[in-house]
Each structure stands twice: as structure tokens, then as C-alpha cells.
Amino acid sequence: MQNLMGDQLNEPQQRLVACYEDLKQVVERHGPDLAPYEQRNALKALAALWQIVNGLDLDPDHLYDLGA
Amino acid sequence: MAESRYWNPRRETLPRDQLEALQLRKLRSVLAWAQAKVPYQARRLQQAGVTPESIRTLDDLRRIPLFTRDEWMEGLESDPPFGPLSAVPPDLAIRYHTTSGTTGRQPIRALDGMKDWEWIAEMWCYGFWAAGIRPSDRVFIAFSYGGFIGFWGAHYAAEKIGCMCLPSGGMTTERRVQYLVEMGATVVCTTPTYGLRMAQEAQKLGINLAESPVRLLLLSGEPGGSLPATQRLMSEQWGAEVCDTAGMTEVGTIVMFECDGHPGGMHTIDDHYIEEVVDPKTGEPVGYGEIGERVVTSFGRGFIPVIRYRTGDLVRRVPASTCTCGRTFDIYEGGIIGRVDDMKVVRGTNVYPSSVEAIVREFREVDEFQIYLYTDGIRDEIEVRIELPDPAADEVAITSALSRALQNAHGGLNFRVRRVESGSLPRFELKARRLVDERRVVGSADERKAL
Numbered sequence: 001m002q003n004l005m006g007d008q009l010n011e012p013q014q015r016l017v018a019c020y021e022d023l024k025q026v027v028e029r030h031g032p033d034l035a036p037y038e039q040r041n042a043l044k045a046l047a048a049l050w051q052i053v054n055g056l057d058l059d060p061d062h063l064y065d066l067g068a
Numbered sequence: 069m070a071e072s073r074y075w076n077p078r079r080e081t082l083p084r085d086q087l088e089a090l091q092l093r094k095l096r097s098v099l100a101w102a103q104a105k106v107p108y109q110a111r112r113l114q115q116a117g118v119t120p121e122s123i124r125t126l127d128d129l130r131r132i133p134l135f136t137r138d139e140w141m142e143g144l145e146s147d148p149p150f151g152p153l154s155a156v157p158p159d160l161a162i163r164y165h166t167t168s169g170t171t172g173r174q175p176i177r178a179l180d181g182m183k184d185w186e187w188i189a190e191m192w193c194y195g196f197w198a199a200g201i202r203p204s205d206r207v208f209i210a211f212s213y214g215g216f217i218g219f220w221g222a223h224y225a226a227e228k229i230g231c232m233c234l235p236s237g238g239m240t241t242e243r244r245v246q247y248l249v250e251m252g253a254t255v256v257c258t259t260p261t262y263g264l265r266m267a268q269e270a271q272k273l274g275i276n277l278a279e280s281p282v283r284l285l286l287l288s289g290e291p292g293g294s295l296p297a298t299q300r301l302m303s304e305q306w307g308a309e310v311c312d313t314a315g316m317t318e319v320g321t322i323v324m325f326e327c328d329g330h331p332g333g334m335h336t337i338d339d340h341y342i343e344e345v346v347d348p349k350t351g352e353p354v355g356y357g358e359i360g361e362r363v364v365t366s367f368g369r370g371f372i373p374v375i376r377y378r379t380g381d382l383v384r385r386v387p388a389s390t391c392t393c394g395r396t397f398d399i400y401e402g403g404i405i406g407r408v409d410d411m412k413v414v415r416g417t418n419v420y421p422s423s424v425e426a427i428v429r430e431f432r433e434v435d436e437f438q439i440y441l442y443t444d445g446i447r448d449e450i451e452v453r454i455e456l457p458d459p460a461a462d463e464v465a466i467t468s469a470l471s472r473a474l475q476n477a478h479g480g481l482n483f484r485v486r487r488v489e490s491g492s493l494p495r496f497e498l499k500a501r502r503l504v505d506e507r508r509v510v511g512s513a514d515e516r517k518a519l
Contacts, residue, residue, distance in 0.1 A: 004093060005086060005089070005090065007078070014082050032351070040394075043182060044182065046183075047181075047182040047186045048186050049185040050183050050186065051186050051187060051190050054187075055076050055190075056081060057090065059093070059094075059097060059492070062101070062156075062183070062370045062372065063181075063183050064155075064156045064160050064181070066181050067160065067182070068181065068182040
């Protein structure tokens, strides 16, 4: 996997990106079905993971619509 | 893997051409976001004939008009309480903050979402890490934790890094000093003014801060934090290293930091902002080494996109290579040198409070000071009032030496220096207001200049 600068991401970086994508998908698809503690903690984690994906130059979308 | 000296090693050492490519990509992205989500900004862009796609180089940024604090305030007044700049409905905000009111009648109000707050802390982490703050540190934050955004982001950065955070809201200065010593704080976050104030308090309490575990003062909030004389004085009083940072509520966090290489200024966080330095009168860019006004475009806070905002901060930008730390982020030599609106003209001579402070701080005997401007007859006068707490201080020698030093640094302008009673001048916790201007307006500006 490459970032938008054309740099190759290493394995741990790719796994972090995958965590972000997975978590985002869970919130997008199942947000209303999650218990409050599941949903709000997932959003908090997503907001933190966003910083990594942003720092890796993958230019993630904003998360406001999801609540983060 | 050895511990990195950089918070984000790749970004902080990116070659300048790649850094600029990143800035261009982020700029287009923030413009697209503002265009799509903020009708107010979309109108401004349309009037300027700018679309995200039409931005092909960083120079194209200059096609967008500068945005001023007055415009921001007008927006808040015409569309209260939050104004027309939000890209997101206020209900999605998790926090509301204001400026401390350095300039203007009322503070700027800002909203942020969850991701924005993580980003706000992230920017402080750049500064914390560069100053050498690590998880083992105990970080004391001398801050009231109120509506002013101040050190809120520093608090979250300390938590994010894994430090033990020691908040100090609701404490007196005396209690704060005792508390930070009792708790073994190793890092103290403070404004320069309040750092000096705590050192005075410690002296009164018979506490020798130089013998405490405090090893680093992390400054923010005032232009004076990068002044060598202020840093030297603080370093002596606390027995600690000093690193400066600077930011603003308008972007929510810090924009620059001093690294442990101490380059005599602060690195701008060039992967999250575009910093321009312009002539305050013409708005045209000035080159490396020239003093100008900071203009900031932020990529971080999505809630309120900030595009080409005139900060009023005066800076002198120099290339990153003037620091040995290896970062490729440019440097503001001397930090924030002053404020465009701080400058006073006294009998035709420009006087910046920060320049006066730099000289006053060379005189260790001076505890507190105030710059007082007044009119004597039809002539502007400038007086520096000083407190000398030591009863044995040689008042005549100090006042005349200080007066001479100030005069020499201001093209021969005569400064009256007067000793006032110890403890009579105001003390400040956050941004100091050491200039009092009580001049009467007499005649035209030219007539005054001629006096």
C-alpha cells in the first residue's frame, strides 16, 4: 500500500490503516445498533486513529457525519 | 527501534519540495471542503474566482483575499452566536472555546468536534516531543481551565504522550507553587509572565525552584517567550530548560514550537499549516529574514476552515537549515516578535512592548514593569515603571542604565524610568498587559511626529 506521496507503507502502518477502515465501517454500518458505550468509545478511537491515517498522508475524510 | 526525536519522523524531516507538494494537496482539499460546506467561504472563493482545481501552485494561494479578525467578528455579530464560518452544525461540536481577547471588544468563539480535539492535542504533541517531554514526565499546567482555550490542548497532549498530568485550575499562585513542588513536577506549562510570577512567589515562600525536579518550562501565550533575556531569567529562576510555543484560538492549537536544538526561535508545523509572512500594509509576501505579519491557513480543524487568516503577529522567517535538529520546518527567528496592533508610535519612533521587555529583562533586579505612555503639554512621553524588590538595590544606577539602554535601542527616544512601590504593578496569569496608553490626541499625526 502506498500513500498519496507515493511512499510505501510498512506492515504495522498498513495494519493501523486497516484498523481505521474497519472501525469506520463498523460505525457507518452499525452505529445506531451499537450500545452507547460501544458507539461512543468506537468514535473516540476513530478520532484518534484518524490522526494516524492523516499523518501517513492518506488524507482521510472528515468524520463529523459519523459523530466524530 | 531507538526512540525518535520527532513526533512524526517522516513528516518532520520531509524534503522541502515534498513538504510543499503536501501543502498544495492539503490546500486544495481544505478549499474543496470550505467550498462545499461553508456558504460564506464559498462566496469569498467565488468572488476571487478561485476553485480548488484552479490552485496549481502555492503561489496561487495569494489569489484568495486575506481574511481578517474584523471580518470574523462581523460574522459572529451578524449571525450569532457562532457566526457563518462553521462547516458543520453546532450540535456536532463537543466543545466551545473563546480567545483570551488580545485584541477587540469581544472574544472570537470557536467550536470543535471530537476529531478536531484529537488534532489539537496532536499539534501540541509535536511541540511537547520536540522539547523532550516523554511519558515519564509529570506535567504541571498552570492554567485556570476556563473558557479561554489556552493550555487545554497541552493538557490533552500530555495525556496522549502518557505523562502524569497535574492540572491546577482554581488554585492560588501560592498553592500552585507548593503543589508542583510537592508533586514532583518535571515540566511546567505556563505563560512567560506567570512563570516569572510563580518564581517570585516561590522566593517569598522560601522555596528554591532550582532545587525542585522541574527540568523544563514549556511556554505559550505571549510574544515574550522566545526573548533570550526572558528565557535566561526564567531558566535561572527555575533551574530549568525553556522552550517556547505559540498558537491561537482561531486555529485551536499551537502553530509553532521551539525544539531542544534551541534555534533562537520556533519551527512552524509546516505539514499542518501554510504560514505566509506578508507586509502588514500591502499584504505582499516578504522574504526570509524580513519582518512581516503572519498569515495562516490551517489543514487541521475541519469544523471551522481557516484560510489565509491575518494573525496580527509579527515574525521573521528563516530557513529550517538554521537549526541543527534535522527538521525541515521553517523557523520564526525570535518567535512572535510582537503584534501589529501592539506597536506604538512615540514622537515618530516605533515602540514594541516586546522590544522594551527584552531590554528590561536584562536587568535582573527588576521584578515587574509597566510601560506608561502619556501626554505632557502637547508632547508624547514614555515612562517605564519598575519594581525593585531589594531595598538595597541601587535605584539611581539601575534606572539610569535602563533608561540609557532603552534610549539606545530606540533611536535616541528619551525613556523616563521610575521606580514604583514593590507589588504596586498588576500581575498577570495569562496574557500580560504591560502597556498603558493614556495619551491625549493633540493636533495632527504629522504635528505630533514633529514634536
